[in-house]
């Protein structure tokens with residue numbers, strides 16, 4: 001595939017701990033096309049964050065090949081945006097200054113881009129607000145805008161809506177899809193939530209634990225906007241759930257042996 005942006009092949013990651021080595025990722029192969037929206041789902045401890053951190057360039061101690069546009073990922077950089085579960089905004093900076101971070105807002109081009117992003121994440125009117133004045137969803141929208149400011153090639157999201165209530169979460173999913181449609185940024189989105197994974201992703205990657213590896217990749221052949229109540233959505237959801245339950249069974253069986 002010529003339009004592959006992220007290529008992961010034969011990826012293995014082991015952590016050395018006081019209790020011996022922990023194999024966090026085992027033989028992971030995944031190719032993500034430019035502009036694709038991938039969701040990654042799996043039980044706690046199956047290596048989702050480890051995978052994302054490696055792609056972000058935050059962890060170099062792995063074996064295998066991980067490349068972005070054909071070049072080995074050697075460290076963090078502006079070509080890779082990262083969104084965490086908690087927003088990690090600077091409490092002493094306003095919304096617009098958080099988005100601009102270390103870039104000068106008095107620069108016309110940056111001012112313009114920040115304003116565009118504020119509109120894109122639906123925060124117009126809150127430019128001068130401080131993080132303490134924002135709801136959790138609003139703060140997370142600031143974090144998304146901040147990550148997009150430098151036009152990353154890929155946005156990596158580690159359970160970004162995990163701490164939000166169901167209504168805010170549904171709204172944020174919509175906002176993120178709007179951002180994706182407008183900017184066409186490639187997305188790799190980690191979640192615990194099957195509905196969220198199927199609602200957002202063009203493909204859902206299901207990981208299984210101990211050692212963390214890909215169990216199945218389920219394509220979601222549904223046009224956007226998707227309706228969670230539709231029969232076709234529920235069919236795919238059940239398919240994913242079926243694999244997911246097998247993963248959990250596997251985990252319980254493993255646990256029973258301890």
Ligand SMILES: Nc1ncnc2c1ncn2[C@@H]1O[C@H](COP(=O)(O)OP(=O)(O)OP(=O)(O)O)[C@@H](O)[C@H]1O
Nearest residue numbers: 015016017022024043044045046047048049050051
């Ligand atoms: N820095 C570390 N040192 C040692 N072990 C680690 C470290 N980071 C992760 N691990 C181990 O690697 C495995 C995968 O962890 P990871 O955080 O990637 O899982 P996860 O799928 O993101 O889980 P969760 O859904 O709870 O966030 C776990 O067994 C974890 O204990």
Ligand SMILES: [Mg+2]
Nearest residue numbers: 048049050158
């Ligand atoms: Mg995690």
